[in-house]
Amino acid sequence: MTLAETQPQALEFECETGNYHTFCPISCVAWLYQKIEDSFFLVIGTKTCGYFLQNAMGVMIFAEPRYAMAELEEGDISAQLNDYEELKRLCTQIKRDRNPSVIVWIGTCTTEIIKTDLEGLAPRLEAEIGIPIVVARANGLDYAFTQGEDTVLAAMAHRCPDKAPVAETEKEERNAISRLMNFGRKKEDVAADESEYVKHPPLVLFGSLPDPVVTQLTMELKRQGIKVSGWLPAKRFTELPVLEEGYYVSGINPFLSRTATTLMRRRKCKLIGAPFPIGPDGTRAWIEKICSVFGIEPQGLDDREAQIWAGLEDYVKLIRGKSVFFMGDNLLEISLARFLVRCGMTVPEIGIPYMDKRYQAAELALLEKTCAEMGVPLPRIMEKPDNYNQLQRIYQLKPDLVITGMAHANPLEARGINTKWSVEFTFAQIHGFTNARDVLELVTRPLRRNNSLKDLGWDKLVREEAKL
Amino acid sequence: MKLAYWMYAGPAHIGTLRIASSFKNVHAIMHAPLGDDYFNVMRSMLERERNFTPVTTSVVDRNVLARGSQEKVVDNITRKDAEEHPDLIVLTPTCTSSILQEDLQNFVERAQLESKGDVMLADVNHYRYNELQAADRTLHQIAQFYIEKALKRGELPTQKTEKPSVNIIGTSTMGFHNQHDCTELKRLMADLGIEVNVVMPESSTVYDIQKMPRAWFNLVPYRELGLPLAQYLQEQFGTPFVDITPMGVVETARCIRKIQQILNEQGAAVDYEAFINEQTLHVSQAAWFSRSIDCQNLTGKKAVVFGDNTHAAAMTKILAREMGIHVVLAGTYCKYDADWFREQVSEYCDEVLISEDNGEIGDAIARLEPSAIFGTQMERHVGKRLDIPCGVIAAPIHIQNFPIGYKPFMGYEGTNQITDLIYNSFTLGMEDHLLEIFGGHDTKEGITKGISADSDLAWSRDGLAELNKIPGFVRGKVKRNTEKFARERQIEQITAEVLYAAKESVGA
Numbered sequence: 001m002t003l004a005e006t007q008p009q010a011l012e013f014e015c016e017t018g019n020y021h022t023f024c025p026i027s028c029v030a031w032l033y034q035k036i037e038d039s040f041f042l043v044i045g046t047k048t049c050g051y052f053l054q055n056a057m058g059v060m061i062f063a064e065p066r067y068a069m070a071e072l073e074e075g076d077i078s079a080q081l082n083d084y085e086e087l088k089r090l091c092t093q094i095k096r097d098r099n100p101s102v103i104v105w106i107g108t109c110t111t112e113i114i115k116t117d118l119e120g121l122a123p124r125l126e127a128e129i130g131i132p133i134v135v136a137r138a139n140g141l142d143y144a145f146t147q148g149e150d151t152v153l154a155a156m157a158h159r160c161p162d163k164a165p166v167a168e169t170e171k172e173e174r175n176a177i178s179r180l181m182n183f184g185r186k187k188e189d190v191a192a193d194e195s196e197y198v199k200h201p202p203l204v205l206f207g208s209l210p211d212p213v214v215t216q217l218t219m220e221l222k223r224q225g226i227k228v229s230g231w232l233p234a235k236r237f238t239e240l241p242v243l244e245e246g247y248y249v250s251g252i253n254p255f256l257s258r259t260a261t262t263l264m265r266r267r268k269c270k271l272i273g274a275p276f277p278i279g280p281d282g283t284r285a286w287i288e289k290i291c292s293v294f295g296i297e298p299q300g301l302d303d304r305e306a307q308i309w310a311g312l313e314d315y316v317k318l319i320r321g322k323s324v325f326f327m328g329d330n331l332l333e334i335s336l337a338r339f340l341v342r343c344g345m346t347v348p349e350i351g352i353p354y355m356d357k358r359y360q361a362a363e364l365a366l367l368e369k370t371c372a373e374m375g376v377p378l379p380r381i382m383e384k385p386d387n388y389n390q391l392q393r394i395y396q397l398k399p400d401l402v403i404t405g406m407a408h409a410n411p412l413e414a415r416g417i418n419t420k421w422s423v424e425f426t427f428a429q430i431h432g433f434t435n436a437r438d439v440l441e442l443v444t445r446p447l448r449r450n451n452s453l454k455d456l457g458w459d460k461l462v463r464e465e466a467k468l
Numbered sequence: 469m470k471l472a473y474w475m476y477a478g479p480a481h482i483g484t485l486r487i488a489s490s491f492k493n494v495h496a497i498m499h500a501p502l503g504d505d506y507f508n509v510m511r512s513m514l515e516r517e518r519n520f521t522p523v524t525t526s527v528v529d530r531n532v533l534a535r536g537s538q539e540k541v542v543d544n545i546t547r548k549d550a551e552e553h554p555d556l557i558v559l560t561p562t563c564t565s566s567i568l569q570e571d572l573q574n575f576v577e578r579a580q581l582e583s584k585g586d587v588m589l590a591d592v593n594h595y596r597y598n599e600l601q602a603a604d605r606t607l608h609q610i611a612q613f614y615i616e617k618a619l620k621r622g623e624l625p626t627q628k629t630e631k632p633s634v635n636i637i638g639t640s641t642m643g644f645h646n647q648h649d650c651t652e653l654k655r656l657m658a659d660l661g662i663e664v665n666v667v668m669p670e671s672s673t674v675y676d677i678q679k680m681p682r683a684w685f686n687l688v689p690y691r692e693l694g695l696p697l698a699q700y701l702q703e704q705f706g707t708p709f710v711d712i713t714p715m716g717v718v719e720t721a722r723c724i725r726k727i728q729q730i731l732n733e734q735g736a737a738v739d740y741e742a743f744i745n746e747q748t749l750h751v752s753q754a755a756w757f758s759r760s761i762d763c764q765n766l767t768g769k770k771a772v773v774f775g776d777n778t779h780a781a782a783m784t785k786i787l788a789r790e791m792g793i794h795v796v797l798a799g800t801y802c803k804y805d806a807d808w809f810r811e812q813v814s815e816y817c818d819e820v821l822i823s824e825d826n827g828e829i830g831d832a833i834a835r836l837e838p839s840a841i842f843g844t845q846m847e848r849h850v851g852k853r854l855d856i857p858c859g860v861i862a863a864p865i866h867i868q869n870f871p872i873g874y875k876p877f878m879g880y881e882g883t884n885q886i887t888d889l890i891y892n893s894f895t896l897g898m899e900d901h902l903l904e905i906f907g908g909h910d911t912k913e914g915i916t917k918g919i920s921a922d923s924d925l926a927w928s929r930d931g932l933a934e935l936n937k938i939p940g941f942v943r944g945k946v947k948r949n950t951e952k953f954a955r956e957r958q959i960e961q962i963t964a965e966v967l968y969a970a971k972e973s974v975g976a
Contacts, residue, residue: 018527019544024503046563046594047479050472052506054864071470074595077567086469093471109501109564113533140501141529212937216968311972388524388551407508407521414518434968462518 011368011378013355018384021407022329022353023056023423024049025138025148026106029067030057031427032152035208038236040100041067042090044118045108066098072110079114084121088128095131102159102237104152107137132237134159144353146255146330146426149208153232154258157206157267160232160243198225200294204241204269206232206259207252209431216432217252217277224291224298232259243267250290252277252431255331257359273359275366278332279339280308280436285366308433312343315440318447320344322400325393328352328385329405330426334360336403337379338367339439346376348397351385401446416459418446474826474846476801476864481562482507483602484590485523487610488558490640490669494610495522495554496590497544499537499565499572502527511642514870524548528564537570545579545587555674556586556610563594586674588613600692600776601804603640607669608696614677615704626681626705632736633663634727635683635701637709638694639670644779644863645877646670652876653689656714660724660740662731668694681705685730687723689713689878691777692802708733714878715782716886717754717790720747747880754883757891758790766894767792772833774799774821774843775862779877781812783842783861786886788816793890796836797821799829826850840893845869859893925951927962934964946971 026049029041043049050069070090075081091103107118122133136155138148205228218228230241245268251260254276263269274289275282284305291298324340326333328351337347371378402412402419409419424442429435485507488496508521526544545557559576572589580587591609592602618624634657639650657664665683666676686709688694698709708730714723721744728740748755757763771793773784780800787793798813799821806822830850841851841858845866851858860869876882938946953970954962
């Protein structure tokens with residue numbers, strides 16, 4: 001064996017035409033308004049945006065959501081109406097009806113094209129009506145789907161307090177968050193809590209997750225003696241974490257590169273670049289990386305990971321040796337593919353809307369390492385894919401599973417190809433050791449369903465073969 | 469600017485896409501930013517479509533913003549022409565391209581030079597028209613294009629068919645129960661001895677358009693789609709049209725009588741009176757239902773109707789005229805065609821409401837407290853909140869309004885379906901009311917105690933807090949499983965960690 005052969009091949013990156021299906025990034029309001037409980041999201045756009053939100057969010061619309069459209073009319077486009085006055089009228093109404101702690105303006109394609117100066121208008125209006133206004137330009141001209149959250153969190157990062165407020169009587173308290181969390185508890189309890197942690201610089205995690213997952217990941221780090229000083233975003237806008245210069249930050253989702261950049265450049269935080277805590281392998285690598293930065297020897301991770309894998313075996317054996325094709329639409333693709341390779345799957349192609357090789361560096365390295373260890377070929381990573389070309393490749397490769405958007409799922413199923421609707425991965429709980437099973441529950445569902453149908457002999461339900 | 473939480477009719481391009489994708493072998497290319505192709509998702513999900521929706525996007529991104537689309541749109545059109553060989557490609561503008569004001573017509577002309585199929589720019593302004601108006605305009609535009617083309621080439625067969633025949637205009641993809649209505653109308657025509665010449669646009673090709681002048685008349689069952697095309701055909705070829713929606717017993721009869729008159733004017737000598745009589749009295753159950761004692765119970769009950777023009781008007785007439793129900797309010801969101809609606813319903817209801825604001829309709833329902841609502845999915849949710857039953861009669865609709873079973877709203881079978889819908893809405897309301905008076909079917913307390921009922925297990929504060937974050941409908945199950953897990957391991961206090969350890973252990 002020569003030295004050259006032992007060198008692992010490098011990942012291949014390609015870029016296609018960008019003709020692919022994904023959700024508009026304004027969809028982030030769907031989960032962010034639920035996450036940030038005292039917020040109100042105002043999407044400044046047209047009927048097209050409204051129609052998308054209304055249909056994409058289905059039943060949520062009817063639950064009196066804390067979001068609305070500021071629907072632009074012809075007068076707004078031709079500047080016959082004054083943007084400032086119009087927004088003031090709407091925001092005053094929102095303040096009166098809902099009294100939120102923050103109004104988030106979501107800029108859209110239309111406000112970009114007509115160059116509405118939202119960033120300029122917001123501070124003036126904020127001063128006038130007395131509610132913070134955060135501006136995020138989550139538009140389809142620049143971003144795809146989950147990147148919407150990235151633009152909102154990047155904007156929110158500027159609003160995090162930069163000094164821990166020090167109360168006169170409680171000088172020993174580190175920051176507002178811990179004071180809030182320990183509210184009403186005895187001093188001794190608090191002291192006891194503190195002793196469970198190793199001494200390390202403050203760590204703030206960023207990325208919006210459902211509260212149960214926040215608790216799980218926080219507990220996971222606590223086992224290693226690492227204290228999470230705060231999350232961006234917190235449950236309430238008024239509880240945004242303190243970010244002082246020199247704090248450490250770590251991202252929990254692969255689509256948060258702008259937020260990471262903002263935290264590093266504007267808030268002078270130190271980014272811990274780690275693989276993302278998706279799958280037991282990812283979670284372990286994420287914890288190990290944080291531990292290594294703080295000089296902590298991780299405890300019991302081997303056992304913990306092995307135990308989780310043992311619990312997954314019934315699902316893993318369904319997919320071992322099978323192939324999965326990611327068409328790409330939500331930027332979780334690299335992490336999911338890495339986890340599925342570790343489960344024994346092969347991945348011919350990972351489509352992805354946008355690939356930040358720096359922010360995802362550790363994740364990409366883990367993907368390469370995983371492929372080498374599992375002895376499977378490295379996937380082709382296709383940035384800005386072309387759905388039409390991808391379909392031709394799918395017909396050719398005949399993968400066992402295609403992870404794709406809903407526009408393609410039914411047509412592919414009708415042609416006898418198993419599909420999993422990709423958007424579910426953004427709404428399901430997939431992070432940490434605890435939720436590894438949920439990821440596989442999603443991945444194996446089409447295979448389990450189609451297993452029970454396979455003897456019926458009706459795989460292909462379209463009249464003619466698909467045109468090639 | 470308008471503060472809006474919800475809308476009844478979608479944006480203009482949706483209308484255009486509905487028409488384009490109704491045809492066979494027509495492809496639409498949207499000039500739009502990433503993410504605006506949500507139409508494909510809706511069509512694939514709502515209609516459970518087996519084929520790929522023939523809609524792609526020529527993506528407008530930062531580069532387009534800076535330099536214009538340049539070759540991009542033309543390339544995308546010619547590429548699609550080569551890949552799929554569609555008969556027609558419809559370039560579809562969106563709100564974004566409306567303000568960019570690129571010369572899309574020029575792109576179309578350039579692409580036409582290289583394309584085998586036809587290329588056309590949909591003539592719809594996002595800021596002037598909604599989904600319904602745009603669909604109407606696009607259908608007219610496409611039909612006119614192919615008729616003029618055939619005329620120019622002298623290929624247009626203008627001779628009428630031998631036997632009486634009809635074009636059914638207006639059934640389209642994503643239309644409310646359109647597929648079933650279409651089948652029912654075809655059956656009705658067969659019963660009347662009328663050949664169906666062309667159904668437009670659903671499942672037709674653009675080459676069917678030039679056959680349209682051969683029909684003796686056009687039937688336009690929906691107010692919202694097809695009228696301009698029927699009027700155009702009348703101007704061009706003198707083809708008369710019937711625009712009476714055959715929905716409900718009385719209106720179906722009126723529609724058939726109009727058809728009879730039109731055919732007889734062209735020398736057909738048909739008499740449909742016996743057919744109408746037989747269908748009304750013995751095939752449709754609706755007339756008999758109106759006389760039955762069930763329907764007596766509905767007399768004078770209050771109802772609110774809201775929807776598009778076609779369905780809201782037809783339902784109002786059925787409720788008031790055929791069932792003796794008191795329609796306290798009839799409304800439509802088709803503001804652009806409000807006069808027609810007022811004229812149709814004003815004698816059948818107390819109050820007419822023309823509005824696109826779902827808040828206004830919700831308030832009106834709360835104020836009027838009807839026994840039943842007939843509206844869109846939005847009204848169904850208002851009904852849920854106010855505990856008033858609702859039958860869904862018009863778009864916007866969810867996936868459950870695309871039933872697999874045969875459920876037309878038109879024709880004689882349609883009258884049966886509508887009767888069921890109305891009757892079921894009211895009885896449910898009545899039953900609910902009776903249950904309330906007599907305190908329910910069952911006692912509400914469970915008879916057998918759950919495994920956790922006598923629990924000696926203590927939940928810590930953080931454990932309980934985590935439990936409460938779990939959605940209500942699975943919380944009970946999670947609680948039982950966690951307690952089982954804790955009991956098996958002799959854990960006395962359930963903390964958040966125990967809760968999640970239970971989740972991680974297999975089978976919990």
